[in-house]
Amino acid sequence: MDVNDKKDLCSPCEFKSKTEIATKWCIECKEPLCVSCNENHSAHRSSRNHHVISIEGNKMLESLQIPLNEYCEVHDQEKDLFCTSHSEVICLTCTQTTHGKCEPAVRLSDVTKSAKTSTFVSMIDTKIVDVVDELRDIIRDRENNKVEIEKQKTEILDTVKNYRKCINDKLDQVENIITEDLNEKCESSNLEIDNNVKFLNDHLNKFDEIRKKMDILKEYASDTQTFIGTRALEKTLHYNESMLTSFLELIQNINIDIEKNRGQYPIDHRLKLSKALEIKIPQESFFKSTILSCIILPNKQMIFVDSHARNKRLIVLNEDGTHDRNINLTSKPFDIAVIDNNKIALSFPWNTHKRIGIINMTNNKSEPDIFFKNKCYGISYDKDRLFVVVKTEGILIMDLSGKLSACLPIEGIGIFYVHVKNDRLYCSDECNDTVQCYDMQGCSIWTFKDSNLGSPRSISSDDKFILIAGCKTNNVVSLYLNGSFASVICDTDDGIIIPTSLYFDSDNLLV
Structure with a gap:
């Protein structure tokens, strides 16, 4: 058994x-x-x-x-006492030996009475439950960490894809430049070779002509005539030989090549920004502000254009977001542009007299207005030139006195905002969800359209990126200067809701 x-x-x-x-x-x-x-x-x-x-x-x-075990293994007696000094169950003999100097032992039956419902057992139960819960939380956290790792992996792979696209775009650009360069060099080299061949053919004909004349002299001329004629032909031959020798010394094989550093173009990284300040526009009346445009002055003060019909004001805030002052206006403004350290320009398309106003921020005084026949909306100032979106006319270029220098035929029902930098003109078409780039003659360079950007409004830029406010897509999108998509740099997760205006000064983005 x-x-x-x-x-x-x-x-x-x-x-x-x-x-x-x-x-x-x-x-x-x-x-x-x-x-x-x-x-x-x-x-x-x-x-x-x-x-x-x-x-x-x-x-x-x-x-x-x-x-x-309820029996003492040392003394082979029943353990019926409890040593409070050592929290140990002992027998009677233990109290006289190893626990002789301890506090008097108590009866085990008194200590163990209702042990299952005792505070100590409850405390142990609670501690076990707490530890188990904590372990489960840790396990859950580790599982969540795995999910987060997968998410990070996806984001990294997406970033790599974006880098790859950027690199491919740059390589395409380099290839186009090299191809154009090679075409120019081939055309120039071929032209040079054609000229050389023409020169040689001309001299070949001249030498053939001398040879024919010599044949005629030898066949028909007398000795005296042959002697005199040969002397004359010898001078012609010598002259042409000298010309040919000098020319041949200059002839050499033509090779074409590209500059080794021509293809070393930097790869632009994605623009990354972090929220530095969240500003609450001060409300001084019952009517909520309608902000259609904003700028950052050279002194880092911020100006918001409040276009509400009952407000009609400029809100000036300090760099830390505190309120500096309001500038009340006589009519509803639309857009604003920085002229210099002290001056700004404002457009008033809804006024009876459509105009651009110039305001000195040091004394709040206005300079003579520039008037228009049609509504003037977006404005931008660059290199002493004022660019104005005028409906049914296009984009007008003028100085601050209003003297017109050009009218670019860039017009559309959805074009309200314009931005100019480094001789490139950018405008947004909110009806067609596009951003367009033109040169200073009004020739189109590129057009951007993407599902990431809906109802584009205000535009700003630095030397590497173009930023656009996506009113419908609730975001700010950045483009490379060649018109390719860079990234969505902020969206609803960053608190961006129906953005209409932005301003970028390389250090700060104001949305």
């Missing part, structure tokens, strides 16, 4: 040489009991209060692998 099977036999029955399967286990007696013996055990006065559990329960207690 297996040892484990023997342990499941009733101990009292086994003592009587009987074989009965045990179903219960008495913890105090430490022996298995069958059904019959358990009934007798429960009825006997000395054992009726013993703690009896199922055989399976006892096996589970044994599987815990924690000390539950």
Whole structure:
């Protein structure tokens, strides 16, 4: 019989040489009991209060692998006392030996009374629950970390794709430049070779002519005539030989090549910005502000154009976002442009007299207005030239006195904003969701259209990027100077909602 099977036999029955399967286990007696013996055990006065559990329960207690022995292994006595100094269950002899100097021991029965509902057991239960919950949170956090890693992987791969596209665009640009360069060099070299061949053919004809003249002299002339004629031809021959010799000294093989550093173009990285300041526009009336344009002055003050019909004002804020002052206007403004450290220009398309106003910010005084027949909307100032979007006319270029220098036929129902920098003119068409680039003669260079940009409004730029406010797409999009898409630099996640105006001064983006 297996040892484990023997342990499941009733101990009292086994003592009587009987074989009965045990179903219960008495913890105090430490022996298995069958059904019959358990009934007798429960009825006997000395054992009726013993703690009896199922055989399976006892096996589970044994599987815990924690000390539950109620007998002292040193003194072979029942552990019925509790040492409060060491929080240890001991026997009577232990109090006289190893625990002789401890605080007086208390009865174990007093300490263990209602142990399952004691504060200590509850505290342990709570601690276990807390630890389990914390571990589950940690496991959940680690699983979330895996998800985040996958997300980061996707973002990195997207970034790599953007870099790849940027590199490909640059390579295409370099290839086009090299191709144009080679075409020019080939054309120039071929022209030079053609001129050389023409010169040589001309001299070949001259030498053929001399040879023919010599043949005529030899056949028909007298000796005297031959002598005189040969002397004359010899001078012509010598002259042409000298010319040919000098020319041949200059002739050499023509090779074409490209400059080794011609293809070394920098790859523009994506423009990255972080929020530095969130500004709340001060409301000084019942009517909410309608901001259609904004700028940053050289002194870092910010100006917002409030175009609400009841407000009609400029809101001037300091660099830290605090309110400096308001400048009240007589009519609704639309756009604003920086002229210099002290002056700004404003467009008034809805006034009876459509005009551009110049204001000195140091004293708030206005200079003579520039008047237009039709509505004037977007304005930009660059290299002492004022660029104005005038409906049904195009984009007018003039000085601050209003003297017109050019009228570019750039017009559209959705074109309201214009931006000029480094002899490039950019305008947005909010009806067609496009951004267009022109040279100073009004010739189109490129047109940008992408699902990332809807209802484009205000435009700004630096030496590397063009920034556009996407009113419908609730974002700000950056383009490279060649018109290719760079990135969405901020959107609703950054608090951008229906942006109409922006201004970029290389250090700060005001939206």
